[in-house]
Amino acid sequence: MLRYVIVTGRPGVGKTTLVRRVVDKLHEDGYNIVGFFCPEVRRGGRRIGFKIVSLDGKLEAWLAKTENCDGPRVGRYNTCREAEDVARSVLERLDEASLVVIDEIGPMELKLMGVREAILRVLRSEKPGLFVVHERLSDREILPLLQRYGNWYRVTVENRDALVDEVYSRVIALLS
Numbered sequence: 666m667l668r669y670v671i672v673t674g675r676p677g678v679g680k681t682t683l684v685r686r687v688v689d690k691l692h693e694d695g696y697n698i699v700g701f702f703c704p705e706v707r708r709g710g711r712r713i714g715f716k717i718v719s720l721d722g723k724l725e726a727w728l729a730k731t732e733n734c735d736g737p738r739v740g741r742y743n744t745c746r747e748a749e750d751v752a753r754s755v756l757e758r759l760d761e762a763s764l765v766v767i768d769e770i771g772p773m774e775l776k777l778m779g780v781r782e783a784i785l786r787v788l789r790s791e792k793p794g795l796f797v798v799h800e801r802l803s804d805r806e807i808l809p810l811l812q813r814y815g816n817w818y819r820v821t822v823e824n825r826d827a828l829v830d831e832v833y834s835r836v837i838a839l840l841s
């Protein structure tokens with residue numbers, strides 16, 4: 666039985682925007698959704714890192730930054746352990762939620778063991794999920810679960826507007 670709707674695609678193509686639009690529609694329907702977004706942070710036009718923000722907007726921390734932080738390095742970013750608390754907070758509200766939204770499951774998020782463990786526990790809970798997945802994800806435990814249980818959509822500039830209704834309908838089908 667498929668239980669995840671997964672969007673993937675090139676960097677900057679519009680994956681987060683698509684998921685936010687779908688989440689807005691689901692909120693209008695009254696669904697209880699937990700999860701997190703990982704928005705980029707720019708200073709003077711230059712990307713200096715990423716935050717992790719709970720879906721309800723109440724919790725926020727650095728996920729990674731170009732300046733020093735206390736987690737493992739990924740490319741030009743240093744990950745930040747404080748992100749683990751935001752990811753773990755999803756687990757506290759998992760039982761009451763009907764859907765988990767994670768933007769995104771990628772190499773940066775998975776370098777932090779607390780974030781990786783939280784994502785694995787979400788996947789093992791068998792809760793329905795709407796996930797953004799990095800197009801080059803290679804995690805040996807997580808990727809097979811996503812491949813086995815996911816409806817995958819590749820977002821392009823051409824299809825990103827039309828996909829809002831399609832992804833929304835697919836999520837509704839999972840929830841009913």
Ligand SMILES: Nc1ncnc2c1ncn2[C@@H]1O[C@H](COP(=O)(O)OP(=O)(O)OP(=O)(O)O)[C@@H](O)[C@H]1O
Pocket residue numbers: 675676677678679680681682683825826
């Ligand atoms: N449907 C759309 N129409 C017009 N502009 C869009 C659309 N979707 C996204 N954009 C714009 O494209 C940019 C990147 O969008 P977004 O952050 O959603 O992409 P992403 O694929 O999640 O990026 P990343 O890979 O960096 O996480 C943003 O400036 C956003 O406003």
